[in-house]
Every structure is written in structure tokens, then in C-alpha cells.
Amino acid sequence: MWGFVMNPGGLLEERARRKSVPPLVWSLRPVGPNDEAFLREALYGAAFWGEGEHPPPDQALRDPTLRRYVEGWGREGDAGMVAVGVDDRPIGACWIRRFPADARGYGFIAPEVPELSVYVSLERRGLGIGGRLLQAVLERAAAEGCPAVSLSVSSDNPAMRLYARHGFVRVGFDGHSYTMRADLA
Numbered sequence: 001m002w003g004f005v006m007n008p009g010g011l012l013e014e015r016a017r018r019k020s021v022p023p024l025v026w027s028l029r030p031v032g033p034n035d036e037a038f039l040r041e042a043l044y045g046a047a048f049w050g051e052g053e054h055p056p057p058d059q060a061l062r063d064p065t066l067r068r069y070v071e072g073w074g075r076e077g078d079a080g081m082v083a084v085g086v087d088d089r090p091i092g093a094c095w096i097r098r099f100p101a102d103a104r105g106y107g108f109i110a111p112e113v114p115e116l117s118v119y120v121s122l123e124r125r126g127l128g129i130g131g132r133l134l135q136a137v138l139e140r141a142a143a144e145g146c147p148a149v150s151l152s153v154s155s156d157n158p159a160m161r162l163y164a165r166h167g168f169v170r171v172g173f174d175g176h177s178y179t180m181r182a183d184l185a
Helices: 011-018 033-047 129-143 159-165
Strands: 002-005 025-030 079-085 090-097 115-120 148-154 169-173 177-183
Touching (some): 025 129, 033 079, 033 115, 090 129, 129 148, 129 159
Parallel strands (some): 115 148
Antiparallel strands (some): 002 025, 025 079, 079 090, 090 115, 148 177, 169 177
């Protein structure tokens, strides 16, 4: 488990104070078998990140294309990290999962290229958690021999900047969302 106390010149504590949350102390741990409920919450938060009308979580997660990102967590190739606060409550997650060509995800490229999902709770965004989660999962994927990782992101999602900083490039566009790929080899 990695532990982090972020305080470069007090900047992150200042951001936390502006967001009315306590100073940031957190750690990362691998996604475990008891994390599927949080992964569902994280998946909903990642899929419906913006403002506006969104379907209720129970309804949204009945969509087979969406729920396949977490359903039956723990199959071969599933990997991820959870960020937890000092109270051991999850505050973010990043995970990868492979899909066959006949059951594609939104950012599907090829069966050997896992798709990545990332989520950080609203009150903890902008504090470096997403970047550290993303880096840890990319490192693990590379160590396990994944040639690349892909994802799907709405064209207006500010997280695209985070993905670009971690080597993701745009490889497709469906009129609303980009498919992005980061080569690991």
C-alpha cells in the first residue's frame, strides 16, 4: 500500500480548505473482492460526471454496456487501485478490464487492450488523486505485459488533460466521445 501526505507549499491544503474538506491524507491499495459496490458507485460517477439531468444509478447501471465495466469483478485481467482516506473510506478508483470483440466497451480497441475507468469523488477532484491512481494502474498494466490501455471520454470532459499528461492520444471520435489510447510497450 502506498501512502501520501500531499503538501507542496501548502497548495493542496489551500485547495482542500476552499472545498471545505479536511487536509488531504490518503493511500492507495489494490481493488479487492469487496470493492464491487464502490466500483459501481465510481462507474456511475465516471459515466455521469457533468452537470445536468442524469438517470438514477440503479437505472443507469442496468445498461449492459455500462455495467460490464464492474459486473463480476475479479475475472482474469481485472486490475485496479482504490484511493482511501484516513477513515479507510474510498475516495477514488481506477481500474482496467478487457472485453471481447462481441461485447465491446465504449473505448474498445482490441481484446488484448484493456479499457480504463477512473473516478475521484467530487470533493476530492483537482488534488492529484486521479493522476496517482492512473499512474499506478498504467504501471501495473505495463508490468503485466499489456501493449496499451484505452478509454472513452466525453469531448467536454476536463479529464482529457489528465489523460493526455499520462500519454493517451485520441484515436477515434463518435460525435460525442473520444476513444483514447496509451501505448505501454
